[in-house]
Amino acid sequence: MLAKKVLLLALMIFSICAQILAYTGNSNTYKFHRESCHHESRIANHHRVHFDTRQEAVNAGYVPCNVCRP
């Protein structure tokens, strides 16, 4: 029973970390940013592309932002 609770807690922590480390791409400039970057907040809603990992963004052909260096 305890193991089940620990597993559930680990899953919760993992999903929170995944959100913090998420990236946003700009389908207009083909650059991607950390979600904390001030450029990220300026991306128009229709140009926003969400990536869960950095690798995912690179694989999609996006280049890292020079400001936040994701």
Ligand SMILES: [Zn+2]
């Ligand atoms: Zn940036």
